[in-house]
Amino acid sequence: MPAISSKKPYRVGRSQTGLGLFATKPIKKGAKIVRYFGPLLDSRKKKDDAVENKYLFELNGRWTIDGSVRENIARYINHACKPNAESDVRPRKRKVVIRAIKNISPGEEINYDYGTDYFKAYLKPIGCKCDACEKKRKKKRAEAQAERLRLKAKAEKKALRKAEKQAAKVEKKLKHELNGAKANGVKLNGKHFNGHGGKVAAGQMIVVKSGVSARPKGKPRRESRASA
Numbered sequence: 001m002p003a004i005s006s007k008k009p010y011r012v013g014r015s016q017t018g019l020g021l022f023a024t025k026p027i028k029k030g031a032k033i034v035r036y037f038g039p040l041l042d043s044r045k046k047k048d049d050a051v052e053n054k055y056l057f058e059l060n061g062r063w064t065i066d067g068s069v070r071e072n073i074a075r076y077i078n079h080a081c082k083p084n085a086e087s088d089v090r091p092r093k094r095k096v097v098i099r100a101i102k103n104i105s106p107g108e109e110i111n112y113d114y115g116t117d118y119f120k121a122y123l124k125p126i127g128c129k130c131d132a133c134e135k136k137r138k139k140k141r142a143e144a145q146a147e148r149l150r151l152k153a154k155a156e157k158k159a160l161r162k163a164e165k166q167a168a169k170v171e172k173k174l175k176h177e178l179n180g181a182k183a184n185g186v187k188l189n190g191k192h193f194n195g196h197g198g199k200v201a202a203g204q205m206i207v208v209k210s211g212v213s214a215r216p217k218g219k220p221r222r223e224s225r226a227s228a
Contacts, residue, residue: 008024008034009023009024009025009026009027009033010022010023010024010033010034010073010110011024012073012076015078015109016129016134017078017129017130018078019076020076020077020078020109020110020111021034021073021074021076021077021078021109021110022107022108022109022110023104023105023106023107023108023109023110024106024107025106026103026104026105026106027100027103027104027110028100028103029100029101029102029103030099030100030101031099031100032097032098032099033085033097033098033099033100033110034073034074034077034097034098035074035095035096035097035098036057036065036067036072036074036075036087036096036097036098037065037067037069037071037072037073037074038055038057038065038066038067038068038069038071038072039065039066039069040063040064040065040066040094041056041063041064041065041066042062042063043061043062043063043064044062048064051066053066053068054118054122055067055068055072055075056068057087057096059089059091059094059096060091063091063094065094065096074096074098077098077110077111077112078109078111078130079111079112079113079114079118079119079123079128079130080111080112080113080130080131080132081113081128081130081132081133082130082131082132083101083111083112083113084100084101084102084104084108084110084111084112085098085099085100085101085102085104085110085111085112086098086099086101086112086113087112098110098112111130
């Protein structure tokens, strides 16, 4: 890691995307932070045009800065969809300076928008990890979780209503069977019921379904015989 003067308002540190550049002092909006530095590549030369790395900063159709050298501290500045800095490109001077577009507090990571081409080529395939995109993903995850919980609660409520409806049907059926049993004189809880719901006394005539009267209990009646 290259040495950075203590007079500079930034330091290289660990960020959520690897290494990043962080403010060590308050940086005012519009202030120059650091220059994007590196050898110039001429696209007209095959050797220069063949160079490929993710630190190439194109100035115009001909000139490009190769920012992969260790002396280029600006290469540690990460991309952000909602940045606090921007690249001030000066093609004629073949120079790029990173400037603050917001007041940046000590400890805050410095970032700028890398542009559409870089985003599509390098960031979109793996997913942008800047704070703005992370917040969007977190919000979507929270919304998806809330939707799953809502659907689960809805299903549980539906199942409860179905169970209550089924229980009501069973209760109604049991009551119907109980009323029918009482009407037919069925023995319930050790007691006999006649058609009127009263208890049958010993020796009392019982009317059965066939319509035949049964003889009450007691001694058999003897028939009188005529004298011969």
